[in-house]
Every structure is written in structure tokens, then in C-alpha cells.
Amino acid sequence: MIGHDLIVDLGPRRYPVHVRRDARPELIERITAFAPGGRVIIISDDTVARLHAAPVADALKHKGLDAALLQFTPGEENKTLATVRRLYDDALAAGVDRQTPIIAFGGGVVGDVAGFVAATLLRGLPYAQVPTTVLAQVDSSVGGKTGVDLPQGKNLVGAFHQPKWVFVDVAHLETLPAREIRAGLAEAIKAAALADPTMLDRITARGHALSTGDPDALGEVIGRAIQIKADVVVDDELEAGRRAILNFGHTLAHALETATGYTELRHGEAVALGMRFAARLSTTLCGLDPQDVLRLDAALDACRLPADWARRIDDDVLAHVASDKKIHGQCIRTILLRAIGDPQIVPLPIPTFVRDARSLARSWTEEDSR
Ligand SMILES: NC(=O)c1ccc[n+]([C@@H]2O[C@H](COP(=O)([O-])OP(=O)(O)OC[C@H]3O[C@@H](n4cnc5c(N)ncnc54)[C@H](O)[C@@H]3O)[C@@H](O)[C@H]2O)c1
Numbered sequence: 078m079i080g081h082d083l084i085v086d087l088g089p090r091r092y093p094v095h096v097r098r099d100a101r102p103e104l105i106e107r108i109t110a111f112a113p114g115g116r117v118i119i120i121s122d123d124t125v126a127r128l129h130a131a132p133v134a135d136a137l138k139h140k141g142l143d144a145a146l147l148q149f150t151p152g153e154e155n156k157t158l159a160t161v162r163r164l165y166d167d168a169l170a171a172g173v174d175r176q177t178p179i180i181a182f183g184g185g186v187v188g189d190v191a192g193f194v195a196a197t198l199l200r201g202l203p204y205a206q207v208p209t210t211v212l213a214q215v216d217s218s219v220g221g222k223t224g225v226d227l228p229q230g231k232n233l234v235g236a237f238h239q240p241k242w243v244f245v246d247v248a249h250l251e252t253l254p255a256r257e258i259r260a261g262l263a264e265a266i267k268a269a270a271l272a273d274p275t276m277l278d279r280i281t282a283r284g285h286a287l288s289t290g291d292p293d294a295l296g297e298v299i300g301r302a303i304q305i306k307a308d309v310v311v312d313d314e315l316e317a318g319r320r321a322i323l324n325f326g327h328t329l330a331h332a333l334e335t336a337t338g339y340t341e342l343r344h345g346e347a348v349a350l351g352m353r354f355a356a357r358l359s360t361t362l363c364g365l366d367p368q369d370v371l372r373l374d375a376a377l378d379a380c381r382l383p384a385d386w387a388r389r390i391d392d393d394v395l396a397h398v399a400s401d402k403k404i405h406g407q408c409i410r411t412i413l414l415r416a417i418g419d420p421q422i423v424p425l426p427i428p429t430f431v432r433d434a435r436s437l438a439r440s441w442t443e444e445d446s447r
């Protein structure tokens with residue numbers, strides 16, 4: 078449903094997620110109300126700035142607000158400390174003080190970078206998220222994880238810093254390339270697989286509408302996916318335990334992304350492959366019904382997400398699995414499913430994981446070639 082508010086109920090840090098369609102005037106009102114000192118810093122990337130953030134900044138200026146639009150070159154390769162450093166300079170030059178709010182206006186890269194600037198500049202500024210990709214709307218804008226990459230790996234520097242509010246407008250997705258829409262849907266499918274079998278089947282049924290950007294279909298699925306993520310975050314804000322289930326499909330995904338140098342696969346595509354693999358591992362390790370594997374496959378297929386997980390598992394990819402930062406001691410905290418909607422965190426020794434992955438991939442590739 079479009080036009081409703083969800084609450085991420087983190088006690089003193091509780092905040093609303095407004096889910097809307099075509100609601101630029103309301104966004105402008107909310108930013109104005111959020112900036113009682115009359116000054117606001119909007120952070121975006123060049124693409125989103127041109128398409129969406131600049132018109133909002135102009136409207137705010139027109140209303141007499143001192144709105145500074147800071148931008149950087151799009152792309153994961155710019156999710157760095159160098160970008161953060163430049164944004165500190167620009168924000169200080171714009172006259173930021175302890176009360177100046179920051180608006181993170183863009184995809185997940187902008188959200189993570191701007192959130193980190195807000196978490197650290199002047200020891201912390203209030204900020205809000207205006208996510209403009211499906212991935213950012215269903216996943217990265219909610220939950221308070223912020224940060225940047227290092228040459229040694231992704232997301233190695235960061236902070237937990239919850240936004241004061243999140244504004245999801247599905248109209249922002251109208252300019253998003255189809256491939257980005259489909260990749261983001263993988264995270265919505267993840268949410269459904271973890272918590273809501275009915276939603277999973279609904280995604281399968283509406284796969285065409287979703288992957289071609291139908292705003293009503295997207296609004297429904299995005300709203301439900303945010304609710305699922307919010308419930309998990311409320312249970313375990315700092316990822317002491319259960320929040321780890323959100324990494325379903327991500328162990329293999331991260332290894333695939335690293336092995337391919339982050340160029341070939343979008344994150345969501347890698348997650349799609351990782352979930353297909355994790356579901357199959359779940360049949361052997363926690364009794365997932367093979368019918369449920371097909372049910373997950375059907376949703377991923379309906380959103381035209383890649384399926385060739387087995388042929389991609391090779392020594393290089395498995396070596397990257399072993400160096401994942403989510404490893405505790407010598408075990409990989411693998412997220413498996415006992416059923417759709419019933420995830421389990423299973424610590425697997427690295428050699429066991431590697432052996433099982435290899436044999437699963439082998440038997441699957443053989444089956445494929447028969
Ligand atoms: N903090 C978290 O909890 C969390 C969770 C998941 C992912 N992430 C992070 O999110 C990042 C990926 O996010 P992403 O997939 O949104 O990537 P992204 O921010 O790079 O956006 C993808 C591309 O789409 C463009 N774009 C964004 N919105 C657009 C729009 N409305 N119209 C046209 N183009 C648009 C961007 O300029 C960019 O080129 C990764 O860095 C990942 O680590 C963070």
C-alpha cells in the first residue's frame with residue numbers, strides 16, 4: 078500500500094518511514110520542518126542530484142532556506158574516506174553547525190556515505206534518508222548502518238547512526254534503470270524468504286509488473302519489505318545476534334562480488350545467486366523442503382534475476398568466502414532456512430562450508446548438463 082507510515086520502534090531512537098508516491102511537496106515540507114535553524118545540507122551523487130535532489134534543493138532555497146546541495150561522482154568506487162573528507166570540507170564551508178540536519182538523497186552508496194558523514198562530523202548530526210533505488214528503499218536506508226569501503230574490503234569503516242526519518246517515494250524509481258530495479262528486488266525477495274511466504278508468492282505472481290517498474294506493485298512490495306527489515310532491526314539494533322539473518326544469501330554474494338571485482342554483478346544479482354545456493358544448502362543441512370527451493374527460484378526467476386550460481390563456484394570464489402569479515406573464529410555464520418519464513422543461523426567451519434559448496438555446485442552442474 079502506498080501512502081502509509083511505518084515505525085522503526087527503537088525506543089528513544091524510534092523513527093518513521095513514510096512510504097509515498099509522487100510526494101515531492103510533502104518531502105519539501107518535511108525537510109523544512111526538520112531544519113528549524115534555516116539551514117540544511119543535502120548530500121547526493123551527480124546522477125540523483127540532477128534528476129531529483131537539485132529540484133528539491135531549489136524549491137527549499139525558493140522558500141528561503143539555506144540549502145546546500147553537496148554531490149559526488151556516483152558509484153561504489155567513490156564510497157571512500159576521500160569522498161567523506163571532501164564532504165566534511167564542503168559541509169564546513171557551507172556553515173554546518175551541531176543543529177544542521179543532513180539529508181542523504183540517493184541510492185545505497187549515498188545513504189552509507191552521507192550517513193557516515195552525519196555520524197561523525199561534529200560528533201554527530203541529525204540526518205534523514207531519502208532513498209532513490211529499490212535496494213536503498215527496502216534495505217540500506219533503514220537500520221542505521223553507515224560507512225565506507227577501504228582498499229582491503231567493503232564496509233570496513235563505519236558507525237551505527239539511526240536516521241530521524243526515512244522518506245520513500247516510489248516515483249523516484251521512474252528514472253532508475255531496469256537492471257537496478259531488478260537487482261533491488263532481490264533484497265525484497267530476501268525479506269520475503271526470511272519472514273513472509275505469502276509475500277514471496279505475491280512477488281512471483283507480480284514479477285513482470287515489478288521488474289518493469291510498475292509503481293503500485295513496487296510500492297506494495299517495498300512497504301512490506303521495509304516492515305520486515307524494521308522488525309529485525311528492532312529486535313537486534315547492533316547485530317549482536319538475530320540481525321545476522323539479513324545476511325541470507327550474502328556469504329556467497331560477497332565472495333562473488335569480490336572475485337569479479339564488483340564490475341560484473343550488481344549486488345542484488347549476487348544476492349540472488351547466493352540465495353539460490355543457500356536454499357539448496359538448507360535442504361541438506363536443515364531439512365528445507367525442495368519444493369520451497371523451487372518457490373524461491375520462482376520469485377527470483379519472475380524478477381529475471383540470474384540463476385547460474387553453480388558454475389560460478391570455483392576455487393577463487395571459495396577463497397574469498399574464507400576471508401569474509403563476517404567470519405567469527407573459524408566458522409562462517411551461514412543463514413539457512415528450515416522453511417520459507419523460518420531462518421536459522423548455523424555456524425559452519427570454513428572447510429565444511431567449502432566442501433559442501435563444492436559438492437553442491439558439482440552435482441548441480443552435472444544435473445544441468447544431463
Ligand atoms: N547500510 C546498509 O544497511 C546497507 C544495506 C545494503 C546495501 N548497502 C550498500 O548500498 C550500496 C548499494 O546501493 P545501490 O544499489 O542503491 O547503489 P548506488 O547508490 O550506487 O546506486 C546505483 C546507481 O543508480 C543511480 N541512481 C540512484 N537512484 C537513481 C534514480 N532514482 N534514478 C536514476 N539513477 C539512480 C546511482 O547514481 C548509481 O549509479 C552498497 O555500497 C552497499 O554496501 C548498505
Ligand SMILES: [Zn+2]
Nearest residue numbers: 264327344348
Ligand atoms: Zn544486500
